[in-house]
Amino acid sequence: MARFAARETAGDMISNSGLEDLSWLILATNGFGAKGMQALAAGLAYGALPSLRTLSLDRNSIGNAGASALGSALWRGALPVLEQLSLSSNRIGNGRLGVLAAPLGQKLHVEHVQSEK
Secondary structure, eight states, X not given: OHHXXXXXXXXXXXXXXXXXXOOEEEOTTOOOHHHHHHHHHHHHHTTOSTTOOEXXXXXXXXXXXXXXXXXXXXXXXXXXXXXXXXXXXXXXXHHHHHHHHHHHHTTOOOOOOOOOO
């Protein structure tokens, strides 16, 4: 239960953290899943981490629901100066890559995309 509560407060934590100048964040291999990504995306959508240029979310099993939450936050203007996003090994299907592609296409130069089955 404590782990679930931590997931729910992740968005609040970054929203109220005073980390406005943070430029990179590596959250790889934390296993927070879709619920954790949804909480993180909620915080990002409210303008948290506005100076973030690099975000690594590898190996967290965020899946399609987590990718959708991140895509929605990006559409709403989250991470305005993001240059690099790493999402490997997250069980994101081809259909959800499109949810990320449009908002990311405006921000990033995409060199390689690999989907997992």
